[in-house]
Amino acid sequence: MAVKRPTSYFLYHLHSDYSLLDSCTDFHEYVDLVKKAGGTAIASTEHGLPRGWISKKLYCDKVGLKFVHGVEIYLTEHLEPKVRDNYHTVLLAKNEAGIRELNKLVSISSDKSHFYYTNRISFEEFLRISDNIIKTSACLASPLNKLSEDNPWYERLLHHYDYLEVQPHNHPEQIEFNKKLARLSKEHGIPLVAGTDTHSSSRYKAECRGILLKAKRKTYGDEDAFDLSYKTVDELLSMFSAQGALSEEEYFSAVQNTNEIVAACEDFTLDNSIKYPILYGSQE
Numbered sequence: 455m456a457v458k459r460p461t462s463y464f465l466y467h468l469h470s471d472y473s474l475l476d477s478c479t480d481f482h483e484y485v486d487l488v489k490k491a492g493g494t495a496i497a498s499t500e501h502g503l504p505r506g507w508i509s510k511k512l513y514c515d516k517v518g519l520k521f522v523h524g525v526e527i528y529l530t531e532h533l534e535p536k537v538r539d540n541y542h543t544v545l546l547a548k549n550e551a552g553i554r555e556l557n558k559l560v561s562i563s564s565d566k567s568h569f570y571y572t573n574r575i576s577f578e579e580f581l582r583i584s585d586n587i588i589k590t591s592a593c594l595a596s597p598l599n600k601l602s603e604d605n606p607w608y609e610r611l612l613h614h615y616d617y618l619e620v621q622p623h624n625h626p627e628q629i630e631f632n633k634k635l636a637r638l639s640k641e642h643g644i645p646l647v648a649g650t651d652t653h654s655s656s657r658y659k660a661e662c663r664g665i666l667l668k669a670k671r672k673t674y675g676d677e678d679a680f681d682l683s684y685k686t687v688d689e690l691l692s693m694f695s696a697q698g699a700l701s702e703e704e705y706f707s708a709v710q711n712t713n714e715i716v717a718a719c720e721d722f723t724l725d726n727s728i729k730y731p732i733l734y735g736s737q738e
């Protein structure tokens with residue numbers, strides 16, 4: 455059966471100015487854009503740490519959007535000896551147990567035993583993440599792009615991802631990676647999902663981000679090929695079409711699968727009750 459052209463998508467791979475020195479966009483701007491486009495949900499996946507997630511959730515509650523708690527976490531092959539591999543992976547909490555699990559992982563990742571240039575978790579810890587968290591393979595810094603397919607970790611990691619993330623950037627490495635993910639998806643029965651890796655609310659904010667990156671003395675080579683500004687669903691579909699790495703059926707279903715993710719994530723309420731510290735082991 456032919457896949458229908460999607461009429462909406464869930465913006466789940468998203469960075470705001472809480473991804474330090476990597477975005478100039480306040481999270482509220484994205485919420486307002488999604489709301490204006492008739493969207494019903496948004497996620498947050500800052501680099502390394504889910505900074506500001508409570509205030510983001512409160513703002514989403516105020517305007518009536520479902521908020522999905524997430525992070526783009528760093529992975530390392532092993533904790534000792536320390537190597538600066540730091541692969542990317544997107545995690546999204548499906549429910550309250552998932553939120554607690556995600557926060558615990560982030561906390562462990564910042565421990566001295568784990569930290570090396572940035573906070574990370576090991577491949578083993580990633581493989582132990584439960585079904586309460588949706589895992590997608592993220593950007594070009596994914597282990598599925600960086601490791602060779604005959605690396606002993608490759609297949610174990612691959613099978614722990616719920617979705618293989620294709621991105622619409624018109625860049626040779628991204629094109630090659632998308633084609634590989636489409637092949638792996640067929641071979642292993644793991645669905646594709648369309649990640650935008652959005653870092654800016656507009657072209658102007660993307661220019662501002664360019665200045666920030668220069669200040670960090672960071673250059674990503676062909677940065678111009680990576681249009682990481684906010685896209686409507688039609689713009690996103692045209693980007694995939696212009697990129698030409700995937701068949702129409704493949705990218706239609708990858709975009710549609712973002713909606714499947716949000717349907718699988720429960721809305722939650724923040725616990726605002728006053729909490730006192732427990733002293734001397736007393737619960738009274």
Ligand SMILES: [Zn+2]
Pocket residue numbers: 526542592593594595
């Ligand atoms: Zn990334």
Ligand SMILES: [Zn+2]
Pocket residue numbers: 467468469526593651
């Ligand atoms: Zn990202």
